[in-house]
Amino acid sequence: MRIGLFPGSVPGxxxxxxxxxxxxxxxxxxxxxxxxxxxxSNGDLTV
Incomplete structure (x- = not known):
């Protein structure tokens, strides 16, 4: 299994x-x- 990080996905x-x-x-x-x-850096545009 390969594991990666997605930093910066926390609002604010x-x-x-x-x-x-x-x-x-x-x-x-x-x-x-x-x-x-x-x-x-803001909300998801697909929502």
């Missing part, structure tokens, strides 16, 4: 680019297979 949580990169590097070091980054 805004991360700058540097923080996102640090999280991605940490995820890779911890052995996660993927790191997805949302392109919208």
């Amino acid at each position: 949580q805004l991360l700058d680019l540097e923080s996102t990169v640090v999280q991605g590097v940490s995820a890779e070091a911890d052995g996660f297979d993927s790191f997805w980054v949302p392109h919208l």
